[in-house]
Amino acid sequence: MSNRRHNIAFWAGVAVFLVAVLAMTQIVRNEYPFFAGYVILQFIALAVAWSILGGYAGYVNFGTNAFFGVGVYTAVALFKATGAPLVVQIAAAAVVGMLLGFAVGLLTLRMRGIFFSIATIAVAIIIETFVMNWRFVGGAAGIQLQRPAVMAPFDSYVKMLFFVQAILVVIAVAVARYIQNSRIGRGLQALRDDELAAECTGVPTLKLKLVACMISGALISAAGAPAAMYLQYADPSSAFNLSYSVSALAMSLIGGTAHWIGPVLGAILLGSTQQLLSVTISSEVNVLVLGIMLVLFVVGAPKGIIGLLRPRYRLRAGGKP
């Protein structure tokens, strides 16, 4: 089979990407490209992670901001309590995100469609309220953070964060790609198309849903963790901002969720447009563009960009010819 060839091509691509990112941090002097690029990379990680549950399994998670905020505040709390290094912050955020995913999965095990979506918003608001009342991490007013010294070979913290986020993107994509081609992915797609039929044919739907919640949650929280150091500041209403949810959802659906490349394309396209717009016009307008693009794609191009580019994905994803 050509599976081995695909694998080699994929990992070669990953290696080229990481080397290019690393080389860029060493060569380019100006910090701005990294500042903007970090946000785009963060959106790629979020969109890919979101699509594991929202795309493959068809469970629309509105609670991306819950996982993101939990990632941010795990990093903040750890940093404040022990001064833990960035890697530890991210790993801890991933673990906490996975636990939260497990809890959310258990709580919403029997909920479908809109009930699941509303429940995830509820989880986000409740956690945000707790963080707002948590004095140790600054409460509603937020908390200032002092970045520690940067590690070699990087000459600025933002460049290092850019590289770290690139690695998180690679991890998210690799996990999504693995799931897509594995039994888990096929099981998730089966339960997405018809949960009852899947259950009847022996697909362990509840277990798969839990696993998808946990993996998706861990990846989102991990992608959120460096945001505290990136902004040198954290406050509940921006860490738990609903715009993370709409971005992750919109970028995934606009890119197309039948293949991991969809969310990546969606995030690159919309992320760069957003960066351009918020520099040239205003941040409100980029949310407007995001919303309009989402509605247009959902109405007019249900399989997203990849559906427009390669009609054969329609067959794979929808189940209907």
Add this chain to the structure above:
Amino acid sequence: MFSMDLLLGAVVLGVLLGCFYAAVSVGLSISFGLLDVPHVAHPAFLVLASYGVYQLNETYDIDPLLAGLAITPLFFLFGLLAYRVYYETFEKRGTDAGVRGIAFFFGIAFIIEVLIILQFGVDQRSVTATYIGKAWRFGEYRIPIRQLVAFAVALALTILLAVYLSKTFMGRAIRAVAQDEEALRLMGANPVRIKQFAFGIATAVLGIAGALLIIVAPVEPTLDRAYIGRTFCVVVMAGLGSISGTLIAAIILGVAESIVLTLFGASWAPAISFAMLLVVLAVRPQGLFGR
């Protein structure tokens, strides 16, 4: 600290608040409860109505309630259009409508939010009327008249809608379409037209509800996020489609919020409706008066 008087005051205010919550949720009880439309944009429509009322009140100095009544036909048409788009793009095509339908309304909600910000800015807006700013005093209690006005109008609106749905021909047709669409089709009725009309009614009610929202307190563009929790909590707790249940569930929510506000302070209030919603979804998803 804790006192009976304080608690009693909280309960009274909670009941007033609850009836107001019923009025802002009753539209969702039709669109989501009866018609199964995943209408996440309902609270955004509500806030949009409030801004419409604000604009009329600001430029022509019209009483907010009259202004609400004036935009009602507009919202009716808006509802007809919204349902038509939803039906043509999702319901009619069938498969995969779930994910995309939810995303569609989520996108619409965000578009409305941003358009309001672009037009009116992020500052809070409020209306002026003779009954706003005054209060009735009974001994140590103090009840703002704006709360009483909102309470009375909300109660009337909810009861009117309940009567409409149970007594009139069209109201019964709407409930019939919720129960068995196929049967209606076999009897020669057009279920899509009935559903479209029902969605129009559900949206039209928001004209008045939006007026109440801005009478009770100033509004801001992102206020709809808090009301996602409140409206869905009320509708799900009531049991989908039950209008009388909506009133009772809304009062339960109002009293709970009011008590928590009194005992623990305002910073915990936003989580109450969402927490109750989660508990209801997890423990009794069919609601208190589920069909």
